[in-house]
Amino acid sequence: MVTELAVDHVSVRFALPGATVAAVADVSLRLRPGQCLALVGESGCGKTVLAGALLGFLPGNAQVSGSAVLSDEDGPPLDLLAATDRQLATTVRGRRIGLVPQSPASHLTPVRTARAQLEEAVRAHHPDEPDPRGRANGVAARAGLAPEDLDHYPHELSGGMAQRVATALALVGDPWLIIADEPTTGLDHHLVEGLLEEFRRLVADGHAVLLITHDLAAAQRVADRIAVMYAGRLIEVGPPHTVLDAPGHPYTRGLGDALPDRAFTPVPGMPPLLTDLPPGCSFAPRCDRVVPECAEVPALPLDTEHAVACHRPC
Amino acid sequence: MVDQRTWRPVPRSRLAAASTHLSPRWRLIPSAVVLGVVVLAVLVVPLVVDLDQQLVDLGSANRPPDAAHPFGTDELGRDVLLRCVYALRVSLTVGLVAAVVSSAVGTAVGALAGSVGGWVDRLLMRLVDAVASVPHLLLGIVIVAILRPSLTAVVISIGLTHWLTSARIVRSEVLSLRGRPFVDAAIVGGSSRTRILVRHLLPNVTPQVLLSTTLMIPHAVWHETALSFLGLGLPPHEASIGNMINDAQRSLLTGGWWMSLAPGLALIVVTLAISGLSGVWRDRLNPRRRSELTW
Numbered sequence: 001m002v003t004e005l006a007v008d009h010v011s012v013r014f015a016l017p018g019a020t021v022a023a024v025a026d027v028s029l030r031l032r033p034g035q036c037l038a039l040v041g042e043s044g045c046g047k048t049v050l051a052g053a054l055l056g057f058l059p060g061n062a063q064v065s066g067s068a069v070l071s072d073e074d075g076p077p078l079d080l081l082a083a084t085d086r087q088l089a090t091t092v093r094g095r096r097i098g099l100v101p102q103s104p105a106s107h108l109t110p111v112r113t114a115r116a117q118l119e120e121a122v123r124a125h126h127p128d129e130p131d132p133r134g135r136a137n138g139v140a141a142r143a144g145l146a147p148e149d150l151d152h153y154p155h156e157l158s159g160g161m162a163q164r165v166a167t168a169l170a171l172v173g174d175p176w177l178i179i180a181d182e183p184t185t186g187l188d189h190h191l192v193e194g195l196l197e198e199f200r201r202l203v204a205d206g207h208a209v210l211l212i213t214h215d216l217a218a219a220q221r222v223a224d225r226i227a228v229m230y231a232g233r234l235i236e237v238g239p240p241h242t243v244l245d246a247p248g249h250p251y252t253r254g255l256g257d258a259l260p261d262r263a264f265t266p267v268p269g270m271p272p273l274l275t276d277l278p279p280g281c282s283f284a285p286r287c288d289r290v291v292p293e294c295a296e297v298p299a300l301p302l303d304t305e306h307a308v309a310c311h312r313p314c
Numbered sequence: 315m316v317d318q319r320t321w322r323p324v325p326r327s328r329l330a331a332a333s334t335h336l337s338p339r340w341r342l343i344p345s346a347v348v349l350g351v352v353v354l355a356v357l358v359v360p361l362v363v364d365l366d367q368q369l370v371d372l373g374s375a376n377r378p379p380d381a382a383h384p385f386g387t388d389e390l391g392r393d394v395l396l397r398c399v400y401a402l403r404v405s406l407t408v409g410l411v412a413a414v415v416s417s418a419v420g421t422a423v424g425a426l427a428g429s430v431g432g433w434v435d436r437l438l439m440r441l442v443d444a445v446a447s448v449p450h451l452l453l454g455i456v457i458v459a460i461l462r463p464s465l466t467a468v469v470i471s472i473g474l475t476h477w478l479t480s481a482r483i484v485r486s487e488v489l490s491l492r493g494r495p496f497v498d499a500a501i502v503g504g505s506s507r508t509r510i511l512v513r514h515l516l517p518n519v520t521p522q523v524l525l526s527t528t529l530m531i532p533h534a535v536w537h538e539t540a541l542s543f544l545g546l547g548l549p550p551h552e553a554s555i556g557n558m559i560n561d562a563q564r565s566l567l568t569g570g571w572w573m574s575l576a577p578g579l580a581l582i583v584v585t586l587a588i589s590g591l592s593g594v595w596r597d598r599l600n601p602r603r604r605s606e607l608t609w
Contacts, residue, residue, distance in 0.1 A: 055502050094504025107499035111517045120513055121503060169503060 002096055002176040003071045005031040005054075005208065010066035010081065012046070012053050019275040023049040025232040026066075028302060031177065036199060036209040038219035038240070040255070041229035042271055047212045048102065050229075051179045054080055055097060056088040070096065094125060098175035100183045104166030108154035114165045115150035118172065125173040136172075143168035144194045159186035167195065178202060179210045184218050196222040216259060220244055228252050231272055231282040233297075238306035248308030251283045281311070289314070345590030352584050356403035359396075368392065368551065376565065379572050386572040388558075389565055394573060398580045400553035405581070406531075408468055408538040409588075413530035415473035417480045421516075421523050424484025429492070429511045439485065442478050450475045451540055458546045468547050472534045480526045487519040521599055528592040532585035539581060555581045 012024040024046040031037055039047050052058045054068055068080040070092070080092065093099075101107045109117060118136040122129055129135050137147045143164040154162060163186055170178055180199070184192045192215075199209050199222050213219050219226055220240040228236040228243065228251065236249040247253040254267035269286035272278060278285055280295040287294070293311040300309035371391035379386045385394035427438040445453070454471040461467035491497065492515070500510045535555075541547035542556025550557055555577045562573035 057498065057502050089501070089504055089506060092504070093502050099499075099502045101495070101499050101502070103495065104499075106495040109496045109500075109514045109517065111520070112513075120509075124505065124509065166499070169499075173504060 001033070001073055001206070002208075003033065003073050005068065005070050005177060007031075007054070007068045008066055010050070010053060010064065010068055012049050012058065012062055012064050014059065015061045015063060016275070021274045022232055022277055023274055024053065027229075027232075027234050028066075028300070029227060029234065029237065031208045031210065033176070033206040033208055034203055035225070036203045036211060036223045038211045038213060038223035038226045039229060040213060040216060040219055040226060043214075044271065044274070045229045046232040046274075047229055048181055051099065051181055051210070051212060054179065055093055055099060056080060056083065056085060057093075072096075094121070094170075094173040094175065096175050097177045097179060098170035098173055100163075100167050100170045100178065100180040102181045102185070105154055105157065105159060105162035107166055108157075108162060110154050113151055113153055114157065118150060118165070118168055121169050121172040136168075139171050140165075140168045142171060142198055144191055144198070160188060160191055163187055164191070164195075167198075175207075177208045177210060179212070181212045182214065183211070184213065184215050192218060216244060216255065228255070231277060232274060233282065233309065234300055235283065235309045236307065237300065238308075242306050248306065248313040249283075249310045250287050250289050250314060253314050254286075281309075341590045342594045345587040345594070348583055348587040349591060352402055352587070353406070355399050356406060359399045360403070363396070376568075376570055378570075385576040386570075388561065388573050389570070394558075394576045397553040397558060398555075398577055401555045401558055401577060402580060402584060404465075404548065404552070404554045405535045405538060405584070408465065408472070409531040409535040412469045412472035412476070412534040412538070413527050415469060416476040416530060416534070417523055417527040419473060420477035420480030420482075420526075421484050421519075423477065424481040425488055425511060425516060425519075427481070428485040428488030429507065429515060435485070438481075442481050445475070446478050450537065454537060454541060455544070455546055458541060463541075463546050463549070465548065468538050468541055471541065472537050476530055476533060476537070479530070480523060483522055483526055484519050487522055488515050491515050491518050525592065525596055525599060528595065529589065531592075532589050535581070535585055535588075 007027060007029045010024060010027045011022070014021040014023060027050060029037065039050070041047055049058070049062075053062075053064055058064070064081050066081065069077050070080055071077045078087065078092070080088070080097075083092070108114065115133075115136060118140065119132045122132040122135050122139070126132075126135065136150065140147065140150055145161065145164045145168060149157075149161055150165070152161075154165075157165065163183065167180070167183060170180075178199070183195060187195065196218060199211065203209055203224075209222075211219060211223060223240050225237060226240050226243040227234050228249065230251050236243055236247065236252045238248075243252060244256055247256055251267065257263040258266050267286060272282050272285065281287070281298055284290050284294040289312050291312050296311070298309040298311050301307045369392065371387075373391065374383075374387055375389050375391040377383055377387040377391075383393050383395065385398065388394055388397070423438055423442070427435040453475050457471040457474055458467045461470060488511075497510060497514060500514050505514070538547055538554070539556040539559075542554040543560050544556075545560065547556055548554040550561075558577040559574050562570065562577070565573045
């Protein structure tokens with residue numbers, strides 16, 4: 001059983017002709033059994049790239065630095081960023097880290113039914129299972145699907161059903177860490193509730209969940225901690241109520257104010273281009289609390305319950 | 315509020331729909347009928363009819379078509395219609411087996427090249443180009459000459475010269491499918507390369523492979539006919555379209571037109587029927603023509 005995922009100073013950049021995209025910069029975080037961490041932030045701030053880096057699944061022009069060590073009590077620790085593709089394929093992907101991808105309908109093989117793909121995953125991860133069909137039904141039920149829903153081809157599934165099939169596929173290998181990339185997109189309200197409940201149940205069973213989402217309300221309900229990402233950096237990490245109700249970083253405060261049930265005013269300005277980040281704090285150009293120190297990148301303290309990377313927190 | 319309107323289907327004449335130029339019926343029905351009759355004939359006639367196609371009857375040699383011999387007799391007095399049926403039996407068998415063999419070879423090569431990529435891909439595709447640069451018939455003749463003429467040699471010769479198209483089709487399909495998100499999902503799900511190829515990529519190319527197999531059958535039939543015509547296919551006494559046309563050459567000068575016309579027509583009609591059916595199927599597979607499926 002995995003005891004901890006320690007992500008330390010992970011940076012990911014993409015080399016393009018004439019430019020470098022700094023997609024993830026100096027991200028450090030800890031995930032332990034029984035924890036659910038919600039990663040929130042605007043589109044394009046690097047959340048999905050971070051998830052891809054943990055699974056060793058980045059485009060060919062990606063360069064990574066730092067380490068992401070998966071400590072396991074049954075074996076030696078494994079640095080996910082240094083592991084070979086074969087190590088990742090045979091011991092990590094789907095087995096210790098499961099991914100619920102974004103836009104799941106396109107992540108299903110179009111010419112086979114959901115059941116065929118789910119049972120294939122059952123056979124791949126549990127070769128000794130005497131009843132793959134029953135197990136597939138069981139996993140599907142945990143994701144909120146009836147057995148007859150599985151007998152459809154991906155193009156016959158609604159967005160929400162495809163989402164649940166993708167969730168079921170990620171659950172099959174019984175991974176320690178589930179990375180869910182926007183899992184509530186396209187789901188009805190009661191299905192969101194069911195899915196969050198399933199995540200809570202996994203967390204209670206000693207799994208860890210990394211929830212990548214835009215849905216601050218869902219993040220607040222399910223997560224133990226919320227990490228706010230801006231332009232590739234974590235700028236605030238803390239318990240959900242602290243982060244959302246008493247934010248320390250001006251950007252987090254701006255995100256909260258953008259919610260319809262609060263001030264409903266967007267953060268002024270536009271996110272910076274990841275190819276052309278301002279020196280120092282990348283939020284400084286949009287910030288109303290700029291001080292001269294903002295020319296330096298503020299560090300995120302690791303040892304506090306509520307960490308804020310800001311020279312002049314709210 | 316009750317909906318007071320009456321709803322009725324849009325009136326549409328099925329005949330009118332069928333007679334439009336785009337309707338595939340004019341290809342589907344004749345092709346299916348011809349192919350059905352021929353397949354039934356080659357399967358049933360040898361079992362039911364108590365006639366020997368090899369029976370030499372010099373007394374009734376060189377008869378033009380009449381009631382007893384609808385397609386006439388050849389210079390040895392053998393019934394041309396009966397020999398056509400036996401010849402088509404050989405042609406269709408060879409066509410089917412050779413098309414399956416060449417598709418299997420092509421699919422294996424194409425899938426390997428497309429999924430492994432890199433130098434394996436470049437090497438295999440240059441091999442395809444190299445084989446394609448030699449005329450099919452020439453290469454086929456060389457292979458038959460090496461293996462000695464026989465049915466197996468003909469099948470091998472066709473299989474080794476006709477796999478190029480399906481190799482190219484499968485490779486390009488695999489290359490484009492490899493970039494699709496479901497392959498990414500299979501990778502992050504922990505699937506091995508082999509599993510991704512067998513369970514995710516190949517099922518997606520199956521329709522194209524089956525279609526190219528059916529389109530390959532007429533090619534294979536013609537190739538077999540050409541080899542037999544040149545005396546490199548079946549032994550001369552066996553009924554085969556190529557042998558029959560070759561034999562009939564001599565009679566052409568003495569006015570025996572029916573001996574070459576019958577096998578020639580049989581060959582053309584049957585291969586047209588097969589490619590007609592494949593064409594209808596190809597159109598059905600084309601998603602842009604879904605709205606025209608009125609039949």
